[in-house]
Amino acid sequence: MKNSSTGNYLFSNLICIVVAISCVFPLIWMISSSLKTQQTVFSDMSIIPSNPQWQNYYIAWTKGNFGTYFFNSVFYTVVVVFGIILIASMSAYAISKLHFFGKNFIFILLISTMMIPIPGAFVALYVLLNKLGLVNTRIGYILCQINGGLALGIFILKTFFDKIPKELEDAARIDGCNKWQAYLHIALPLARPAIMVVAIFNVLAVWNEYLLAMLILSDKSLMPLQRGLMVFQGAHITQYPLLMAGITITTLPVVVIYLLMQRHIISGIIAGALKG
Amino acid sequence: MERIICLLVSVFIFIGCARKEQESGIVIWHWMTDREDVFVEFAKKYKQQTGVQVKFELYAPSEIYTQKIRAAAQTNTLPDIYGILGSKRDFASFIKSGHVENLTEQMELDGGKWKNSFFEKVVEANSFKPGNRFGIEPGIYGVGIDMMNIQMLYNKDLFKQAGLDPEKPPRTWTEFIEINRKLKKANIPGLVSGFGEIWLIECLANNFAFNIMGEKKVLDTYRGQVPYTDPDWMNVFELFDIMRKEEIIIKDSITMVNKSAEQLFSNNKAAFAFNGSWCINVYKGMNPSLNYAPMLVPKVSNKYPVRIWGGQGAYIVVNAKSSKKKQAIDFLKWLTAKEQQIILVQKTSNLPSNKEAISMIDPILREFSLGMNYITHPSMWNVEESPEVVEVFSKGIQSILIGEKTPQEVALEVQKIKLQKLKETK
């Protein structure tokens, strides 16, 4: 019994380490490449280049106009993710816990967009925004993205809300909570892990979004970070070291956000466990 | 707490609804990332000289640019000047929809001053001839910014390594096979190209086809009068089978994108490449000491001349619905004038579209320009093969190269879909 559990322990650790290495390797390559020159980026195989080009980061930032783009990306991500979580959680809560006419039909309707992906809808979306006068505006871009993330958000959140036992709900109602308060103070905190999942999903999606931004926006001052990266990817020439530096700069914030959110998942669980 | 949220929300809405006022001046949408810097310089220079504001807006990569242009066409929000990335058929479609200004009059002014500044092939690519198959009023509708051609290149240093004469690239197919055998003996990989981008396969196969059976027969095939199972076409397919047997093409090439192929060739990892003249700038950036030269395509038959694809590179058009047409045209005349073309050549090592700028080019570019005597291009033909047939054709050749299908099988497949397409258009 003890042998097999040490065996299991070793095996588990081994798998984790192997998978972890495969995950970290591209990141290391990316950072290492960002410190090389265009001529040596594919011929120099060393992990730490002998002549690290730290200025690549500065050049990438200025040449790629990252200042404006960074602000825009942060703005879009915060607003869109907040919007998605708010609207999706409200809908998911109602569909999971409340009763109203046409509930199931509305649920299927709302998640149908997730299940019938229609590439080519982009052009139709552009035409629509043009009619609404929202082309080349931040709000047009934001609303499109919020709408895009709702289906998945509602789907995930409803699954988690379903797991919350009805008794908790009923207890709160007996105590005199109305629907909104029950939603805000009971359901949301308990679903914190799920909300974190939806958040990180959409943070990544919005942060990396590019096609819609290029289609809808024209002004440089409204563009997100991905636009800055494009400067290094010419039609014919790709400036690899600068591109890698740029990508490192754009990847770092997401990793940091994920790190921060992670801890919330634990604290959310502990809080939930204490309450329960 | 609630007040803070309200404040934040209103700040966000305020920022969100920010909209830039429309600036006066000409707006140009383009996809040429490598030229953005030069273009911005040009805009500044033009403003100094004429006081007219020109704004270049970059949307890359080209797939995204294509979609943006089409979306804008749908809503009549195209800028004053833009490019159409697509086939001649797409070009015609834009013209028919009223998005492209007819530039013939301007080109013919002063005894054709503007028109004659360009190379003939450039004007031809932008023109629609009388009786063209699209029903477009004959004339010149686009302005070429540069020229290009696609050839085979060879690495002189690797030739030396294999004991071959670096000044004697293979001119015929037999020479090509022999040289590849010698390279194999010296463990040097043969040909690399971005065949994952199937248009390059179409290009090479088409070059061989023109050489084997001549232009007329190839175009007759597109018209449906000659089957793809014809012995001459079998000859074309078999060339690729031979390349597979002789292990000439680096296996990864078959699914590689052109950029990866360029990477390999510039790092001396292949003796041959098949690429366009834009590669000069790419190789210069990745390995300035690369010792290479273009060599057309190996001649398979003596019956018909060797042909490579080439002609106009990038071209742009004027929006017929723009309110600033006159200024746009004036700017384009300035942009394609000798002085600006020379700057473009110096900064991005491309072949100019303006005849007078040709003398100022560096040696390797000059060698490429010699290939212009052998060019042909789909935009010059008066018939085109349907994209679906081209796809099966090119992917069929991929299958030959990996040994999955025989030339006969591919020929039958292509002919089958060709017949389907012919039936559809009846």
Next chain:
Amino acid sequence: MSRIKDSITSFLFVVPALLMFIVFSVYPFLKVFQLSVFDWDGIARTMKFIGLNNFKNIFTLDNAFWISMRNAGFITFLALTFQNTLAFFLAHIVDSEIRGKNFYRTIFFLPPVLSGIVVGLIWNWIYNSDYGLLNKFLIWLGFSNLARAWLSDPQTALLSVSIIHMWKGFGWGFVIFLAGLQGIPRDLYEAARVDGASETQILTKITIPIMIPIFFLVSILTILGTMQIYDIIVSTTGGGPGFHTEVPITRIIASMLGSSRFGYACAQGIVFGLVLLFISLLQIKLSQNLRSE
């Protein structure tokens, strides 16, 4: 009366989502449906109405489209089995006490965060036939006869691309499974251990049954996400060799931009979407049935 009022206040919760849906989803939806019955190149002012011709062609003539569906299905099958098993396994390990838990939690989520550009460059390098890492590793182990051009060989191209997809995707399953696992109260485990249950029994009798809704969630997400695979294909094989790695999205884009058949592309999109919808509804029905048992 109060029941109606109750219904209305509940309904208010879904009004924002419905509003967004009606404005931003319905119009493009309907437009795509409308365009699918026309012959249109995406540019011209006029279109030709051709009824259900596009759909007829998809079902009778368009072999490439169904090959692409089969390819995507293959990758999805691999993802559902291997990728999700790995994700669950890793989540289970990290959930229990293991050294470096926080470290692993971050690291395993790196592939999804990584830019598609970097993923393409790295894996192209790994799979390269001459100097690629995989072949070098195989030769070092003594298996040089296994070395090949992974992305160009018709037998291994699709599998190679699937591995890239699974590597990039397992992080999502991992995060969701972990969230689910961490929601299981620890005292359930304690009680079982006190009762003398082995770790395996705990896993099969307690953990897995509780996680069933999460399994279904991850399955649906995996199916939807994997069937729509696109960026990886474009940056590695472009759909080749031949049609071996073509997937539905590359086919639709080819129709839209390559052969300028916008109406046809819309029709393909609808057929694709309906297939996905059917599979998803099937899954939901299955999960509901299992839950009610």
